[in-house]
Amino acid sequence: MGRERRRHTGTDQRPLPPPRKAPPPERDWTRVLLLAIVSCSIGLSAFAYSGYIKWSLAVRVVTLHPSPPILAPNSSSPSLSPNMFWGSYRPQVYFGMKTRSPHSVVTGLMWMSQAGAPSLRHTCEQGDGLARYGWLMHDGENFGIQEIQDGGFTLSTEFVKRPGGDHGGDWSWRIRASPEASSSSGQLVSLMFYVATDGQGTLTPHVEGKRHVTHVTGMSEELGQFTLRFPKAEGGGSHISYNYLSTSCPGLHTVTDVVRTSLRDHFTHPTESGGTRGNKRRYFGLDTYQPPPLPPGTPTRAPHTQLVVHQLTLQLPLQVEVVFESGSFQQRLGQLSGLSLSKELERHKSNMENRFKGIFRLEEKGFIPDQVAFAQAALSNMLGGMGYFYGSSLVQSPHNPEPVLYPAAPLYTAVPSRSFFPRGFLWDEGFHLLLIARWSPALAWQSLVHWLDLMNADGWIPREQILGSEARSKVPDEFVIQKSENANPPTLFLALRQLLANKETVGDAVHLLRRAWPRLQSWYDWYNVTQAGLLPHTYRWRGRDKDTLRFLNPKTLTSGLDDYPRASHPSEDERHVDLRCWMALASQVMADISQLLGEDGGHYLHDNRILTDNALLHQQHWSERLGAYADYGNHTHNTALEWVRPRAAPGQDPRSLPPPQLIRVVRKPPRLQYVGALGYVSFFPFFLQVLNPSSPHLGRLLDHIRDSDKVWTPYGIRSLSKSSSLYLQRNTEHDAPYWRGPVWINMNYLAVRALYLYSHMEGPHRDRLASLYRELRQNLLANLYRQYKDTGFLWEQYNDQTGKGQGCYPFTGWSSLVVLIMAEEY
Incomplete structure (x- = not known):
């Protein structure tokens, strides 16, 4: 039963006392303090740990x-x-040498014609407009011979090394310059030889008279004591004018500017006419160097590099030698100059010719001497570079x-x-x-x-x-x-x-x-880990351009194929077939190395079996619509670049508006699909031998390769099919097509290599593969040789419609793979 509250009445009841308040509990200050300390410690530890992780x-x-x-x-x-210590390890200059050490003493050549305004040559520049230059012979170790054609004369640079002592031995240069038949007689040319330190060592020029440096002595940690000698030049008429410069500069990258700003035109050189000395000609000679004033507030720095430059000015033809002698080489048999230098050069030339013949056997394949010389120059430029x-x-x-x-x-x-x-x-x-x-x-x-x-x-x-x-x-x-x-x-x-x-x-x-x-x-x-796709055993290049507004198709520089068409809208859904094929190659090589070393290679064999599984490759990358392998991603084919002109607001001066911009417009929304771009990426399973020789897809790929309306040209396989909407399309206003049509030699090397290897495998297409191999190989060799003879250079890429070399030059990197194509070395 429930209790009810009763009411009490009557006078006999006393009032109840007020309730007593409970005494406040005693506070445990020690516990509170300890809790606070622990909390702070945990917080600080978490903060410190977070900071440590960052x-x-x-x-x-x-x-x-x-x-x-x-x-x-x-x-x-x-x-x-010792044999590799000195070398032509400065590919960015026309001619120079250094050691394989962090802060080397460096040497180099500059020159200029004294006809008109001085045009100083030093670093290799396309803007110099040289008719041709490059190594004719270079064995990568002992010697090199280079020919340079510049403005009415030909310059030949030769070097040879001689081992001995404790610091890499001696070396000598020979520079010859001769006028071209069409040029006027009496050309005046200046040659400038320099030696520079790079943060260590000392140089002392030894001067005869006012301006003639006979030799330079020096010392550095790697070289000990050394001497750079300048024997008397030959030719050049009966008179040589000398100038020199000894100064300091901020670093090797400033040497050209230091020399250029040190030139003055108040020097005179006697000319000869009919064997008698005639009028004097003014020429630009080295004088003094005045460093440019530093901008206000720029801290002054001690000069980093000591520089000595020896200038000779004389008429063509001429021959000059430079001799480097190591102080630790005590048993040398005379100076490496004159006849001794000539004999050493001839010995190394003969050795290289015989070795080249034995390795590549081009004569046995029917190549004429001039074509063999072309191949030898291509190899030499690779080694000399x-x-x-x-x-x-x-x-x-x-x-x-x-x-x-x-x-x-x-x-x-x-x-x-x-x-x-x-x-x-x-x-x-x-x-x-x-x-x-x-x-x-x-x-x-x-x-x-x-x-x-x-x-x-x-x-x-x-x-x-x-x-x-x-x-x-x-x-x-x-x-x-x-x-x-x-x-x-x-x-x-x-x-x-x-x-x-x-x-x-x-x-x-x-x-x-x-x-x-x-x-x-x-x-x-x-x-x-870093390049994996969303699905197992798929891959995606990171680093694509994210500016979808400016680029017609955002570039993928990391793939090496820069502007080759990928998914129009970069996303994590992309699958890149070329990267998958590179990883198939990598897994096979890793398995081979593990077997050679006796290591467990099961992981790599497992990966390789999956990455070369043609059924899985077909499932993830075969586009039936394209009839070839393709990337996959968020893509639309309907994009274009259009000029967008800003509109002036009411009352705004139209002249204050920014200039029109070329902006990408998307006419149809993207969706997840295969990228319909037929070209190099489409053939990667074939190029890297991921595709089975009996694959039903191989025949369709060969159809595409041989189709002149797609990728086949008389000069090699073009990078992107003519049927592609992005064929030869600019990517931005200032971004010309790069991998969207031109012929590239590295990819064509992979193509001829694949055709050759597949033609030696059992499969239904052997005869066709062999025929395509012979035809593509001949097209490549004929065009590269023709362009080299016409222009003097190997090029970065070749025009797919004319075969002409284009891009940068000389491009003696992977374009030099023409040697392996000639030799059929795959």
């Missing part, structure tokens, strides 16, 4: 790989590699708000172009090494492991190496920073596959492979 992620991009370097720090020193660089890349990861400097490191590498790309490119080098490895496996291994030693803790290698002030001075600012999420095709696996196939030399390189193995594992894993 810091560790930020510094990881510049933390080198934890495995020991493949190359010892002194591997390029004169004690361990190998440079030694030292410095730090500028890199950035998603965890760095600003770019940071990568650890300073050396790189011995070939370069794509001495004039336009005189630096290392990751995906180019894999192609370069295919040719270098055929000539000298030892040189190829050196370059390859130099590249692998640049790897960071995550397994990333910066794809473009801009090391040192000279290299940095040739690169636009927007291309300097390398981003750690961006890849490049792992073409070093192409080179590794070829090097592993050379049973005569692979045994000597097992120790390098064993040291390289942890890095190769990290590199392979890095691609599988």
Whole structure:
């Protein structure tokens, strides 16, 4: 039953006392304080841990790989590699030498005609407009012979090395200049030979009279004491005018400007007419160097480089020699000049010709002597274009708000172009090494492991190496920073596959492979982690341009195929067939290396079985509409570039409006589909031998390849089909088509190689493959040889409608693969 409240009445009841308040509980101040301390500690620890994680992620991009370097720090020193210490490792200049050391003493040649305004030649520049230049012979180690045609005269530069002593031995140059038949007599030319330090060492010019430097003595840490001698020039009439400059400058990248600003035209040179001395001619000669004033507020810096320049001015024809002698070379048999120099040059020329003949056997394949000389020059330009660089890349990861400097490191590498790309490119080098490895496996291994030693803790290698002030001075600012999420095709696996196939030399390189193995594992894993697609065993290039408003089709520089059409709207849904094929190649090479080293390669064999599964490849990349393999992504074919003119607001002056802009318009919304662009990417499963020779798709690909309305031309396979809506289309107002039609030699090398290899496999298309191989090979060789004879250069790319060379030149990187096509070395 429920209780009810009763009412009490009557006077006999006393009032109830008020309720007593409970005493307040005692506070445990110790416990409160301890709790506060613990809370603060946890908070501070969390904050510190968060800060540590951010810091560790930020510094990881510049933390080198934890495995020991493949190359010892002194591997390029004169004690361990004396024959390779000195070399023409400055591909960015027309002629120069340095050592393979971080801060080398460098030497070089400048010249200028004294007819009219001075046109100083030093660094290789397309704007110089030289008729031709390049190495005719260069063996990569001992000697080189180069020919340069410039404004009515031909310049020949020769060098040869002589080992001895403790610092890389001696070397000598011979420079000859002769007028062309059509030029006027009595041409006056100045040759300038220079020697410069790069932060270490001293130089002392020894002057006879007022301006004649007879020799320069010097000292540096790597070279000890040395002497650079200038024997008397031959030819040039009966008179030679001398000038010299001895100064300091901020760095090697400023040498050209220092010399140019030191020239004055108040010097005179006697001319000769009919054997008698006539009137004097004014000429530009070296005088004094006055550094330009620094902008206000700029801190002054001590000069970094000591420079001595020796100038000779004389009439054509002429011959000049320069002799470098190492102070530690005590047993030399006379000076390497005159007849002695001629004999050494002839000996090395003969050795190279015989070796070239034995390796490539071009005469046996019916090539005439002039064509053999062309191939020899292509190889020589590849070898003569190998440079030694030292410095730090500028890199950035998603965890760095600003770019940071990568650890300073050396790189011995070939370069794509001495004039336009005189630096290392990751995906180019894999192609370069295919040719270098055929000539000298030892040189190829050196370059390859130099590249692998640049790897960071995550397994990333910066794809473009801009090391040192000279290299940095040739690169636009927007291309300097390398981003750690961006890849490049792992073409070093192409080179590794070829090097592993050379049973005569692979045994000597097992120790390098064993040291390289942890890095190769990290590199392979890095691609599988950072470049993975949404579906298992699919891949997507990171680093695509995100500005969909400005680009007709956002570029994918990281793929190496820059503006080749990909999905119109970049997204995570993309699947890139070329990257999948590169990884199929990588997995096979990794499995081969693991077997050679006795390592567990099951993981790589498993990956390779999946990546070469033609049924899965068909499912993920075959476009029935295109009749070929294709990328997949968020794509529309209906885009165009249109001019958009801003409209003035009421009362606004129309002249204040910004200029019209070329903007992309999308006429049909994108959807997930295959990208209908037939071209190089479509053939990657064939190019890299992922496709089974009995595949039902192989015949359709061959149909496309031979179709002249699509990719076939008399000059090679074009990069993008004529049927594509983006064929030869500009990507922006200032962005001409690059991989949208022109013929590229690296891809055509992969094409002829694939045709050759498949034609030797059992399958239904063997005869057709062999016929296409012969036809494509002949087209490529005929056009490259014709263009070289007409222009004097190998080119970056070739016009698909005329065959003419275009892009930058000389491009003696992967275009030099013409030698392997001639030799049928695949």
